[in-house]
Amino acid sequence: MYILNVAIDVPLYKLFSYNHVSKLAIGTRVKVHFATKEVVGFVLGYEQDNALHNLKPILEVYPEILDSEVLQLIRFCSQYYHYPIGQTVMQAVPKYYRQTEIINYKFKQPRNVIVGENIVNVVILNKEQQYIVNNISQHFNEFYPSLLYGITGSGKTEVYMELIYNCLLNDQQALVMVPEINLTPQLLERFINRFPTVNIKIMTSQVTNRERLKAYVEAEAGEANIIIGTRLSIFTPFKNLGLIIVDEEHDLSFKQNDNLRYHARDLAVFRARIANCPLVLGSATPSIETLYNYQQGKYHYYKLSNRANTNAVLPTIKIVDTNIYSDKAGLTSVALEMLNECLKNNELSLVFINRRGYAPIVCCNDCGYVVTCANCSVNMVYHSVTRDLKCHHCGVSNDIPKYCPQCNSTNLSAVGLGTQKIEELLKKQLPHARVYRIDQDTLVSKKSWIELYKKINNHEIDILIGTQILAKGHDFANLTLVICLAIDNGLYSHDFRSSEYLYAQLTQVSGRAGRSDKKGTVLLQTSNPNHPIYHYLFNNDFNGFVNEILAKRYVLQLPPYTYYAMLRVSGKSMNKVMDCLYQVAAIHVNDKDIVVYPPLPAIIQRLKNKERGQLLITSINRDKLHRYIDLIQFQLQHKIKPKQVSWLIDVDPFEL
Ligand SMILES: [Zn+2]
Ligand SMILES: [Zn+2]
Structure with missing residues (x-):
């Protein structure tokens, strides 16, 4: 008899043993009993053993065997990210592999592929x-x-x-x-x-x-x-x-x-x-x-280092100080003039604002109350098209309250800028322009993209308004002007990577301008025009920007000079969440290379009705960090055994 070690879709860091008359290839998909159910598992090991064990048998052996290279990747992934092996396997395979059914998939007749055949649109490389x-x-x-x-x-x-x-x-x-x-x-x-x-x-x-x-x-x-x-x-x-x-x-x-x-x-x-x-x-x-x-x-x-179209050059960057050119309505007079100029020349312009909806905040003008989501600790966003409030985190939508829940005032208003508000503003200011808004709310299908391209090619659009959905990969030949609004938020974030993200985002969206023969212009509206990031963008000096960031991160010992892992805990009760985190933080560290920070509530403390907390652990030594995480995991599973909360480890976290 053989004992087979099977990976199953449960949040436990181990394999489960079953009996079978023969060994099976590593990676074989099988059906087994687990708890009270029949479930799918994957054989990840076996040993020959003729002693009698009280093990359950393998119920069914399916023909599928996981590819050995993928299996190697899965094992590495499970180890590096400290995620249960069974759950890692299940995330890696298609849904049909996770079901206790025969997968009937028939190949079509193999085609004789001739790679060089019928190639069209071959570009001559520079x-x-x-x-x-x-x-x-x-x-x-x-x-x-x-x-x-x-x-x-x-x-x-x-x-x-x-x-x-x-x-x-x-x-x-x-x-x-x-x-x-x-x-x-x-x-x-x-x-x-x-x-x-x-x-x-x-x-x-x-x-x-x-x-x-x-x-x-x-x-x-x-x-x-x-x-x-x-x-x-x-x-x-x-x-x-x-x-x-x-x-x-x-x-x-x-x-x-x-x-x-x-x-x-x-x-x-x-x-x-x-x-x-x-x-x-x-x-x-x-x-x-x-x-x-x-x-x-x-x-x-x-x-x-050059644009592929030899006539195309990188766009000119202009920076407008919103302190000088009032932007009460969101667009400075400079921006409006440039849009108008573009319109006269029959060229396409793009107004970029990375916020969908009409306005990000609905607040009471009498007491300052801000409408927040009942499930998440974030503000509700006003959508003028649907005339309601939506949470962009959990998707819930509510009617706009008639009275302030705090002081009963009816003096409520929408504050801030979103794509819908900019659309309304442009239609008012440039009534002849054909304005078209693109964000997650308007783009629902593949068809809407095709329609958009058709409209642009037929010169049926003068001004595009879009979120980051438009920032990447698109190539609109006639686009010569890009205006970026409300970009300063990225400068004041708690996240040390935020200026890196902002640089990437502005470079991407700027890159849409002037991709063919006409030179493009990019206008950045900011209330902080002297910030170094705009200096680097203006000079198109990505290397200078990167060197400054790396120098800063070195001094502060931030990644990539040190390694991060985050323990994330969530549950119905914030007390239980924090209690679990404090117990972990109290685990004795006997190594000066490991730094455990105090437990904190997450930046978005409540999300989808769950309270969330986090514990940051860092080290200049990656191996030591992983060994310390192993210790934490062991303690959580066998000693702390927290109740009514769930936890997971985030290695190299991006959400801080
Ligand atoms: Zn109020
Ligand atoms: Zn929500």
């Missing part, structure tokens, strides 16, 4: 692009990580596609990871046009379970040639993975912010190492972590 493609292509079949730093509009996607082409010629498969927001129909169309005869599959949280299964199985069989996906696509099995590309590697969406809090870019480095293939981390504003790794000699470095 010298810089060709140099990079030639260099990286010499390193197929070896671990070769590189940072591709390319200014906006420099044609990173062309470099990716040429590398993918070479990868396919080698009879290998390519994985392209992009932020969810970037996976637009336009991007997909470019890939399909470039590779019309190869099997391209999409893997995002948006595709149906069936589609995800299809992509997963076809990639594993070597049938899918290119997988384009968001962070979860890092767990895709490949028959012969030859290249990984992480586009916009600095993007926050690569980090999962619930359950298994993995960072897909960091996992991509591990994956490329075990797959022995090149990895390309592309960005116009690489993350500080990636730049630091490059400085440490971990990555190769390539740069695209």
